[in-house]
Amino acid sequence: MKIVFFGTPEFAVPALKTLVNSEHEVLAVICQPDRQSGRGRKLTSCPVKEEALRTGIPVSQPLKVTDEGFFESLKMLNPSVIVVVAYGQIFPGEIIHLPEYGCVNIHASLLPRYRGASPINWAIINGETKTGVTTMLMDEGMDTGPVLMQQAAEIFADDTAGTLSPRLSALGAELLTPTLQGLGDGTIRPRSQRDGATYSAIMNKSDGFIQWSKTAEEICNFVRGMNPWPGAYGFVENQRYKILKALPVDEKGEPGVIVRITKDDLIVGTGDGVVSVREIQPSGKPVMTVGAFLQGRRITEGMRFSQTVNSK
Numbered sequence: 001m002k003i004v005f006f007g008t009p010e011f012a013v014p015a016l017k018t019l020v021n022s023e024h025e026v027l028a029v030i031c032q033p034d035r036q037s038g039r040g041r042k043l044t045s046c047p048v049k050e051e052a053l054r055t056g057i058p059v060s061q062p063l064k065v066t067d068e069g070f071f072e073s074l075k076m077l078n079p080s081v082i083v084v085v086a087y088g089q090i091f092p093g094e095i096i097h098l099p100e101y102g103c104v105n106i107h108a109s110l111l112p113r114y115r116g117a118s119p120i121n122w123a124i125i126n127g128e129t130k131t132g133v134t135t136m137l138m139d140e141g142m143d144t145g146p147v148l149m150q151q152a153a154e155i156f157a158d159d160t161a162g163t164l165s166p167r168l169s170a171l172g173a174e175l176l177t178p179t180l181q182g183l184g185d186g187t188i189r190p191r192s193q194r195d196g197a198t199y200s201a202i203m204n205k206s207d208g209f210i211q212w213s214k215t216a217e218e219i220c221n222f223v224r225g226m227n228p229w230p231g232a233y234g235f236v237e238n239q240r241y242k243i244l245k246a247l248p249v250d251e252k253g254e255p256g257v258i259v260r261i262t263k264d265d266l267i268v269g270t271g272d273g274v275v276s277v278r279e280i281q282p283s284g285k286p287v288m289t290v291g292a293f294l295q296g297r298r299i300t301e302g303m304r305f306s307q308t309v310n311s312k
Contacts, residue, residue, distance in 0.1 A: 001025070001101065001180060004079040005057075008032045010047040011165055012085035014173035015106055019083065020055050022177060027077045032088055033061045065089050074098065081180065084138065085172065096138050101183045103138040106172035108165070110134060110150055112197035115143035120168065121161045122200035125225035127217070129155050131164070133172040135179040137190050142199075146190030148179050160227040205230045208242075209309050212256035216248035216273030231281075234305040244287055245279035256305040264291045268305060 001024045005016055008031045019026050029052035034043045045053075052059045062070045071094055081101040084091075096103050109119035110132040123131045132152040139145040151171055155164060182188030208230045210219060223246045226232040233242045234256075253259040253269020260267040266277040281287045293299075 001080045002027055004028050004077055004082050006030045006087040007048040007085040008046045008088050009086050011169045012048050013051050014169050015085045015176050016048060016051055018173040018176050026057050027079055028058045028060060030060050033063055066092055093140055105136050105138050107134045107136060107143055108168045111143060111147055112193040114198055114200045116200040117202035118200045120165050121203055121225045124161060125222050127221050131155055133168050133175060135175050146192055148188050148190055149175050151175055160224045162228045203230050208232045210234045212305055213271040216270045216275045219270055219275050220246045220248050236303055236305055240283040242281040243277055246275040246277050249274045249276050256307055258301055258303045261301055266290045
C-alpha cells in the first residue's frame, strides 16, 4: 500500500518504523509544526519528524490540516491508506474519505472505553488493571469509527503513564501490519463499536492538583496517572511540590496533613487512609527521594498540604 503517515510524539515513532521496514511505501509524513521549548525557547522538532528525516521521508508540517492547499497536496500524493497515530488534530471529512482504504488510527485503549485525548492517563487514574490498543477506521466523530483489531495489555500496580505508554506504543505498532494486511485482502471486517463508551478528557497543567479528600488509593492512582506529565502536585506553606511516587498505607490521618516523617517517608493523611510519599520534586529542582528532600528543609509533622489551588 501507498501510505501517508500522520503522527507527532514519541508514541507514534514505533508505528512509523514498522511501516518503513515493511513492504508498504511511506509517501510522506505529516506532523505538527516545530515548537519552542526550554528556557531558551529554541524551536524543537517532534520525534516523528526526526525519525522521518533520518530515513529520508518527505515531511510536511501544516499549522492546521484545514489550511488552504493542504488537502490538494495530500490528494496529489494519492495514498491508498492514511495511518494516524497521536497526530493531535481532528480531520475533516474530505481527508477521512480520501484514501481507498480509509484512515487507520491506532488508539491507546480498548474502544469504546476511553475515547479521547488521554486514555493512558485516565485508565491509570481510574484504577483500571487492564487496557490495550485498538486499530480503527476513522470517521468524523471522536474515536467513534469501526474497530479493526484490538489487543489487551495489563496495567501493573507500579505502572505510571510514562511506563505504560511505550508498551502500548509497541503493541500498536505490532497490530499495524496485520491490520493493513487484513484491510488489503478483505479478511478484516470493520465492526461498529458497542455500547458503554467512556471518554478521557485532554490533560492540562492545572489538572495535576491533588485533592487530599480522596482516598489514599485514589490519590496514589492519580499520582501514577499524572506521571510524568502534567504531574501531580500540592502546596505546603505556599511552596509547590510535585509528587511522582506515593504508596497507600492503612492508617488514619486528616486530609492533607503531614502526620509522620521518617528518614525515607512523608506520611500524609487523606479522606480514607494515608499515603507515603516516596519521590518528590520541589519547584525548579530535580526529582529526588523523600530522604534527600527532607535534608535541610523545614518540613515538620502537622504541616498541611493546601486543599485549594495556590496561585504561586
